[in-house]
Amino acid sequence: MATSLELSTRPGPDGTAVVTAVGEIDMSNADKFQDALSQAAAGGPVVVDLTRVEYLDSAGVHVLFAHAPGLRLIASPLLVPVLAISGLSDVTSVRDDA
């Protein structure tokens, strides 16, 4: 059973691209996440909405780091420890969407 992840990119209210992820991010689908982020980032700053991501591990953290400068993250409290521990919250702005 492959890990389920749905990704969609839409312009946000301020015109910034918003990538919304739903599901779980791990090494099996990190590439897919990477592709979506790269595509969205081609057009400038990106907002990644992880509010409905139930699982994120270092594979996802690694993808996020690759686009860190200029990345804004929206995450549920469930993901906060991972983002904090990995240091991602130091280089991006994380909004706790709790």
Add this chain to the structure above:
Amino acid sequence: MSSGQAELAFPGDGEMAHRMREYSWAGSPLGEPGGWPASLRTACRICLTSRFPMIVWWGEDLRFLYNDAYLPLLGNKHPALMQPGDQVWSEIWDIIGPMLDSVMSTGQATWSEDLLLPMDRHGYWEETYWTYSYSPLQDDDGTVRGVFTAVKETTEQVVGRRRLAVLQDLGALAAQARSVTEACELVVRSLEGAADVVPFAAVYLRGPDSNPVLARSSAPDAGLSPVPGGPGGWPVADVLRHGQPVILTDVIARFGELPSGGWKTPPAEAMVLPLTGGADGAATGAIVLAASAGRALDEAYASFLGLVAQQTAAIVNRAVAYQAQLRRAEELAELDRAKTTFFANVSHEFRTPLTLIMGPLEELRARIDPADAVAAGELDVIYRNGVRLGKLVNTLLDFSRLEAGRMQASFEPLDLGAFTTDLASVFQSAFDRAGIGYEVDCPPLSAPVYVDREMWEKVVFNLLSNALKFTFSGTVRVRLSQEDGHAVLRVTDTGTGIPAAELPRLFDRFHRIENVPSRSNEGSGIGLALVRELVGLHGGTIEAASTERAGTTFTIELPFGREHLADENVAAPGDSHAAAAAARPFLLEAMRWLPPGTLPPGTLPPDTGDEAPGLTAGRVSADGQPGPDAVTRVLLADDNADMREYLQRLLEPSYQVTAVTDGQAALEAARLSPPDILISDVMMPRLSGLQLVAALRADLRTAGIPVLLLSARAGQEASIEGLEAGADDYLVKPFAAAELLARVRANLDLARLRTHHARWRAALLDSLHEGFYLVDEDGDIVEVNAGFADLLGYGPEGLPYPPKGPWWPDEQADPEGHRLATEALARLMTDSTGSFTVPLRHRDGRRVWVTGSFNEITDPEKGRRMVVGTFRDVTTEHYAVQREAALGAMGLMVSRAASAAQVLQEALGELARLWRASEVTAATWTGADEAMVTSTGPADSWDALPAGLRDALAALRDQPVLTPAADGPGGAGIRLEHPAGTLGIWVDLGPGRMFSAEDRTLFSLVGGYLGQALHRAYQTDQQRETALALQRAILGPSRLPAGFAARYEPATRPLEVGGDWYDIIELPDGRIGIMVGDCVGHDLGAATVMGQLRSACRALLLQDASAGAALTAMDRFASSVPGGECATVFCGILDPGTGELRYSSAGHPPGIVIHPDGRADPLEEARSLPLAVRARIERTEASYVLPPRSTLLVYTDGLVERRGRPVTAGIVAAGTAVGEAGPASLEDLAEQLMTGLAPAGGYEDDVALVLYHHPTPLDVSFYAESEQLASVRAQLRGWLRSCGIGARIAQDVLVAAGEAIANAIEHGHRSRPGELVRLRAISTANQLRLTITDSGRWQATPPGDRSLRGHGIALMRALMQQVTIEPGPAGTTVDLYLRINHGHLA
């Protein structure tokens, strides 16, 4: 039976193997070999493959199976396969039957050595000896069903021993017989004592007319008068005439029944043999020797009888020679008496010719040209010896005068001081030259003393000459004094002294003191005797006082006055005359003793021949060419230089002569290079002729040198003394030159003859089958025979051998053998007789066990202690004994061993002991290539063995069963049939050691025995395992579902079951049935009841998964099982997913649920009476949901019930114990409960307990692929939920575990794709533990690594309280721990 099976059961190409293969077993009492017990098959195989005679007796009537080696022993009884034993050996069944019965009935091996079995196997009743061992053969049940016999015929050895004893007895007689009659008597008497070997003997001697005359017969009533009309008597006359032995085979026809010598039939065969070796070459007589009917008169028997005849001849001939010698000695003694008389009569006649010689001689010496040194020297020799002869003649005459009372004395009153001083001064120069102090103190006395001048001169000169002769340092003092009316003269020396024992005889005539160091051994022994006679004539006395090695004082007391003297002998004082003339012979003699040196010129002629003791080079004859017999070397020893030179001149034309000056020098020369003959004087300084002979005879290198002694001492006594000392001949001085030369030649010839005798003796010794050796007093082996060489590989060429010869067991390799041999040697050196059994090392490296005996003898010629011994090879017997011992030890060991593995382990130890092996290793192949290894050494696995040993063991797999492989030195192996496969055993003997044929046989036997023992032990093992398996089956499942732990402790050991039980049943719907019960009692009876209840309960639960229904049904069932009433049961059905437990209890103590916080809930609902107490009870059921991380404890009352304590207190204690156990695993917790709750003396009742921790541990295995991640994560998430873990903490755990799994997948992919990764998760009351195991190897991550994996590990460490990553050869294990506090809970 197929031919292949037959080949297997009866291996080999021998006749018996064929016969057995073709034998129709089907109809036989033993049946088809396929159905035989293993022991019979093994024994049969050993029997057929052995080169030693062996028999297998099997069954009630001991059916007879044997091998090819046994055929010769069976003789014409063959074929006898499968015949009953008592029919095969009917004639000896009275002897062997009871022995076999004993083995069959007691199972004890027996053993008989040299058993006499009269046997008719070659057409006559034969005396045969056998060494048998009987070992029991058990069938597979351990019942003795047969006997295994290994046989060795020892007839040859027994008979050989007897014959040897006969020859030894005869040999001991050799020197005893003084007459021919006595010799015959001794021989026949000796043979009478050996009637079993020589039942009849008669000695005939050649009579005066060459006709035989009977000297002695062993049976006066038989064997002497021929049967009238028969073939005739003994052909003794023919044998005497032709000198050839005759064999008779018609003895009974000639003489009827001769004495049988203890055998059942009288002798049929006999030999008449000549007694050869008489003086004239013809036979001295003949001997009739009958052969025992028990042995065929074969070549060996005939040659033995030949040796008996030779021994007899030697004894008889020696007696003849002895008688001849006795006659000669008597004649000689008579001659000597006549000679002495003659000498006494004529000695005074010598004076005239002596005077006529000496007078002109002195003139000649004065006239001779000083330039002609040779002539002057020869004149000096003549002169000195003339003077000496004159002195001897005078002394002899003095004696004869004294004896005849014709001594004419003339006593003058003299100033004894002045006269004595005068006489003493004559010796001054001699003492000076000898380097000895000389003090003369003879003051004038108050009155004159009446002395005869000539006599006093002789007194003083003799004493001074004596003092000089025996004094080598210090001072000689002459003192005259006046004491108690006597004139006292003392002559004191600091010489060698006289032994106290000799003092009383000091003044006896011709008495000489032997063995006292002196300047010369010349001397007649009459000087001091004469002095005493002379002093006596003066009315005086002489005494001697002496201390050995300190000196001697002679004290002479003469009375003053003349009252004691006859008037006619008293004269007026006359003119004093010069003492020089009388002193001259004394001085001349004395000077000859002294070293040449500063002699006052002209006083005496210098000595030419008297050099320091040592060698004088041998010379060839005068013309410079070797003489005719120059290769014959003569050693000449004489202290008299003139005699030495004279003899040398005499012998040198014919021989190569080496001359030495004393016995010691002669001994050294002889040892350096043994001469062909030694001619020696008897009287010599340092070492006398007699001592010299003794010393030569004591040394093997010189013992054979013929010795001719020369002596001035005549008489029979002296000659016998010389001959007894070992001299070959004795010649008295004076002797004629021709006689000396004739004696030398005769002795040389005799010596050559003697070697013939020695050769004959050697042939006799070599004919012995046994090893023979002769040991001298130092322990060196100085003679061995051919038997010795055969047995040990070391022959006479290596003689002499040191006491511990090259055959000595090595101290390192064979400490036990070394000890035995060393002890035997110690006994041999001290005891007079004894025997020993020791292992020795043959030259080829083989170990040979020998048994032997030794006797101390005194060398008749030299009087030394020698030891003579024989030994024989008892390797076979030894191994037979060893075999019995080994099988016995093996049997004992096997009876003690508890399992097949232990049997094998112990057996290897036994094998190591048996062969003193450095290591014994066994490999068992049970099918796979990898073998199980058992060893006395350190290795415990196939890979741990050295490669060489692995090869040796592997090669054994191709070896036939029970056939030892021992082709090279160093070790031996054998293949056995192991119950579980094939077993190879390798015995490591250490470098160079060989396996003998006996070792092989022993190895086969022990191997066969071990195989049987393993079979039995294996069966026992299986039975035991079956019993245990059955017990465990009654008890409960051996494998529990995850999350459960159980313990059971029966009160009654060694039973593993009792009245309590537990059961955990995985029901088809995924739920789990839990049951704990307790029947009344705790013995085997209770256990059988328990087993039935447990089975029934299990069946009920499987059929209808309801606790209440099950217990209701159990009421009915229990009432039908005797002993089933009143059993208590707790029954529950657990849903591991939800934690819901539906339970019911039949009078059982309540289960307990312990919450993570330590709180305990007893499960007290749905309780009712014990089983089958009342006819109908409606059992109810209660439900309880186990909270996350709680523990369920169900138990029997043995756990909690204690005397003097309410059960409820025990239940509380159990709950507390679980609550306080902390983060222990379930298994640890079970263990803690069992030990922590146990009373001091252990549980008195059966105890059963079941523990369950909720939730069940998670255990997932999945392929190392990232596609699996989501599914695994989902399972873990669910499990965490059932553990009651809140979402955020669960997220931490999920990420940490996810990272570890991701790592495992990465590395698993990298190294071994398709490998599994395993995730296990366990909860306890307050802890989570996750373990992720993979088969890959992780890369070390540098600190500060921001890569993907670097993030992963950092995340794990941050999220968990403890992370350990353990890389191992088979994979990596990651452990994650997290303590749970209440904040974590959902």
